[in-house]
Amino acid sequence: EAQVTQNPRYLITVTGKKLTVTCSQNMNHEYMSWYRQDPGLGLRQIYYSMNVEVTDKGDVPEGYKVSRKEKRNFPLILESPSPNQTSLYFCASSLTAGPYEQYFGPGTRLTVT
Amino acid sequence: KQEVTQIPAALSVPEGENLVLNCSFTDSAIYNLQWFRQDPGKGLTSLLLIQSSQREQTSGRLNASLDKSSGRSTLYIAASQPGDSATYLCAVRLINQAGTALIFGKGTTLSVSS
Numbered sequence: 001e002a003q004v005t006q007n008p009r010y011l012i013t014v015t016g017k018k019l020t021v022t023c024s025q026n027m028n029h030e031y032m033s034w035y036r037q038d039p040g041l042g043l044r045q046i047y048y049s050m051n052v053e054v055t056d057k058g059d060v061p062e063g064y065k066v067s068r069k070e071k072r073n074f075p076l077i078l079e080s081p082s083p084n085q086t087s088l089y090f091c092a093s094s095l096t097a098g099p100y101e102q103y104f105g106p107g108t109r110l111t112v113t
Numbered sequence: 114k115q116e117v118t119q120i121p122a123a124l125s126v127p128e129g130e131n132l133v134l135n136c137s138f139t140d141s142a143i144y145n146l147q148w149f150r151q152d153p154g155k156g157l158t159s160l161l162l163i164q165s166s167q168r169e170q171t172s173g174r175l176n177a178s179l180d181k182s183s184g185r186s187t188l189y190i191a192a193s194q195p196g197d198s199a200t201y202l203c204a205v206r207l208i209n210q211a212g213t214a215l216i217f218g219k220g221t222t223l224s225v226s227s
Binding site: 035040043044048058088099100101104105107 | 144145147149154155156157159162164165202204206213214215217218219220
């Protein structure tokens with residue numbers, strides 16, 4: 001089954017404790033992206049990757065890192081999480097950065113205390 | 114900067130009604146427009162994808178239209194059911210934006226009463 005998976009689905013952590021949210025897709029997609037969703041602000045893009053080893057900032061990249069060492073994986077790294085990073089995070093992928101549907105993972109609910 | 118607006122923000126209807134959700138966007142240079150459904154605290158379910166060259170797409174009781182020149186899309190839900198209660202999001206994929214992110218509206222929260 002074609003899908004985007006994320007782990008963990010739920011995470012509660014403390015300020016400053018490094019964490020990684022994994023994202024994997026099995027569709028051989030070149031393009032992958034991370035979004036965060038916050039009440040009143042909607043979904044906003046954090047980082048994206050056009051292909052392996054090609055990543056770039058989206059609209060709200062501060063406090064996040066990403067890497068794309070393999071085509072299927074696009075982890076989101078929070079090196080020193082803060083409470084304002086409490087959010088619902090979605091990973092997405094599409095065939096390329098062109099006119100293709102984006103497929104979304106199930107989401108990761110992160111709480112930073 | 115592209116803005117996506119969804120009106121109304123919330124809508125309550127009795128079961129069985131036909132309804133229309135509206136989405137407008139300011140930049141017509143788009144690859145496509147997607148409609149999503151989101152249940153409270155849950156993930157995004159893609160409902161319909163309309164390419165910029167298309168006028169509409171249909172799936173079951175759902176019909177989405179796209180008028181790129183006027184920057185408008187509508188999602189028509191026929192014979193609404195309580196199970197349709199959710200937040201509906203529209204999003205456009207821009208051509209002239211690095212990373213071609215989806216730009217989302219803030220959604221319309223639909224409540225269908227039985």
